[in-house]
Amino acid sequence: MPLHPSKILIVDDDRDVLTTARMLLKHHYEGVKTSVHPSEALALMEQFHPDVVLLDMNFQRGENTGEEGLRALTNLLAKDPSLKVILLTAYGDINLAVEGMKAGAADFVVKPWSNEKLLATIQNALKLKAAEKNAEKYKAISTDITESGKLLEEELIGHSPAFKQVLATIKKVAPTDANVLLLGENGTGKDVMARYLHSLSTRNNQVFFRVDTGSLHEKLFESELFGHVKGAFTDAREDKPGKFELAEGGTLFLDEIGNLSPASQAKILTALQQKTITRLGSNKPIPIDFRLISATNQPLAQMVADGEFRQDLLFRINTIEITLPTLRERRDDVLLLASHFISHFAKKYRKGALQLSDVANKQLTDHHWPGNIRELMHTMERAVIMAEGSTINYFDLSPSKTTAADSPPETLNLQENELKLINEALKKHQGNVTRAARELGIDRLALYRRMEKYGIK
Numbered sequence: 441m442p443l444h445p446s447k448i449l450i451v452d453d454d455r456d457v458l459t460t461a462r463m464l465l466k467h468h469y470e471g472v473k474t475s476v477h478p479s480e481a482l483a484l485m486e487q488f489h490p491d492v493v494l495l496d497m498n499f500q501r502g503e504n505t506g507e508e509g510l511r512a513l514t515n516l517l518a519k520d521p522s523l524k525v526i527l528l529t530a531y532g533d534i535n536l537a538v539e540g541m542k543a544g545a546a547d548f549v550v551k552p553w554s555n556e557k558l559l560a561t562i563q564n565a566l567k568l569k570a571a572e573k574n575a576e577k578y579k580a581i582s583t584d585i586t587e588s589g590k591l592l593e594e595e596l597i598g599h600s601p602a603f604k605q606v607l608a609t610i611k612k613v614a615p616t617d618a619n620v621l622l623l624g625e626n627g628t629g630k631d632v633m634a635r636y637l638h639s640l641s642t643r644n645n646q647v648f649f650r651v652d653t654g655s656l657h658e659k660l661f662e663s664e665l666f667g668h669v670k671g672a673f674t675d676a677r678e679d680k681p682g683k684f685e686l687a688e689g690g691t692l693f694l695d696e697i698g699n700l701s702p703a704s705q706a707k708i709l710t711a712l713q714q715k716t717i718t719r720l721g722s723n724k725p726i727p728i729d730f731r732l733i734s735a736t737n738q739p740l741a742q743m744v745a746d747g748e749f750r751q752d753l754l755f756r757i758n759t760i761e762i763t764l765p766t767l768r769e770r771r772d773d774v775l776l777l778a779s780h781f782i783s784h785f786a787k788k789y790r791k792g793a794l795q796l797s798d799v800a801n802k803q804l805t806d807h808h809w810p811g812n813i814r815e816l817m818h819t820m821e822r823a824v825i826m827a828e829g830s831t832i833n834y835f836d837l838s839p840s841k842t843t844a845a846d847s848p849p850e851t852l853n854l855q856e857n858e859l860k861l862i863n864e865a866l867k868k869h870q871g872n873v874t875r876a877a878r879e880l881g882i883d884r885l886a887l888y889r890r891m892e893k894y895g896i897k
């Protein structure tokens with residue numbers, strides 16, 4: 441079999457890891473080099489020009505915060521922003537991996553890895569690099585594309601019946617390729633569950649591609665999702681594949697689907713019905729093949745009743761509908777999750793073992809948790825940082841304070857203030873009408889009407 445014309449650099453202080461990885465990779469890739477330290481790896485970048493770096497997260501004996509790995513990641517990417525870095529993380533350190541992904545890593549693999557998984561991850565990273573090269577400045581992808589099969593059940597914390605029921609449903613539907621809609625309040629774990637579903641599916645060796653539909657700018661929507669050809673519009677200097685094409689063969693996760701404008705809903709529906717997309721400026725239909733998972737915190741059925749969401753689109757995406765329980769509906773899991781986050785953050789912030797006092801325990805189980813698991817996680821992070829002894833005595837569970845000034849507006853003219861607020865909201869959300877409307881406390885149609893009234897395009 442001819443070797444793939446790519447170069448891989450492996451950076452790890454464990455020479456056994458380096459030898460094992462090199463032995464495997466040299467049968468697949470044209471260039472493979474190893475390095476025992478990030479500074480040496482940085483120097484190697486100049487002569488070797490790797491396409492992918494496999495990077496360990498800890499380089500000093502006994503060190504497990506991942507700080508060195510994160511620093512190395514930043515330095516490597518500063519040298520070559522097109523580089524794909526795959527983090528090598530310890531089992532159970534999913535939060536560190538997520539932090540790394542946020543800092544620009546393309547993906548991560550958990551040690552000890554299976555050869556098949558490592559090769560699939562490198563292949564995905566190379567595909568991503570090729571797609572980016574093809575489609576200059578196509579940055580957002582790298583944080584949304586992830587290795588397959590990495591979310592293990594042990595990493596999902598919870599033993600309450602409501603949570604176990606969700607896991608059971610996911611296990612049942614994962615291998616079927618049916619379209620799945622995940623519903624649930626903010627922070628209930630929809631993103632995590634979508635990844636878990638993908639990891640149990642028959643497509644788990646292919647990409648998992650997340651698209652935050654709510655954050656797509658209305659004007660760029662089509663080009664982002666369906667791609668464009670050179671010359672399709674003024675800035676289209678190169679052909680660019682859309683996100684639907686990049687999810688080919690794998691799973692496409694459409695997050696925040698309840699935030700789509702009516703026009704965007706129609707475009708997505710057509711693509712899903714026809715199982716093809718056409719890049720902007722082209723008339724050549726391209727077939728698409730992916731498993732679709734969608735998610736929203738909005739009441740889609742109600743939105744259909746109110747004429748805000750298309751019923752035909754809902755029927756297309758919700759073959760199986762799974763509602764994730766709120767944290768208040770799984771109170772049994774609060775302390776379990778709390779102690780999971782405490783150990784994670786104690787490790788991160790180098791604190792010793794920490795315990796919860798009885799008062800703190802009671803506070804946690806009594807709290808309403810409107811922000812669900814995410815709120816609990818942030819609360820634990822704050823508590824660990826602030827803890828002085830070995831006991832966490834009390835939580836500050838007050839909602840975060842806003843800093844809005846109490847000063848009166850410059851004018852009391854209602855229309856002038858309305859226009860100002862609309863412009864501010866649109867600016868804050870980069871023209872995304874759905875989000876701006878939500879911030880203003882009105883529905884999208886009401887905002888469209890006002891924009892028309894004030895001549896805002």
Ligand SMILES: Nc1ncnc2c1ncn2[C@@H]1O[C@H](COP(=O)(O)OP(=O)(O)OP(=O)(O)O)[C@@H](O)[C@H]1O
Nearest residue numbers: 596597598625626627628629630631632737813814
């Ligand atoms: N069962 C779980 N065990 C451990 N951590 C979890 C679990 N479920 C969710 N989390 C953590 O809680 C946080 C919020 O989860 P996630 O982002 O999946 O929620 P979401 O429902 O997609 O939120 P949003 O609607 O705001 O996008 C994440 O940091 C995630 O890692």
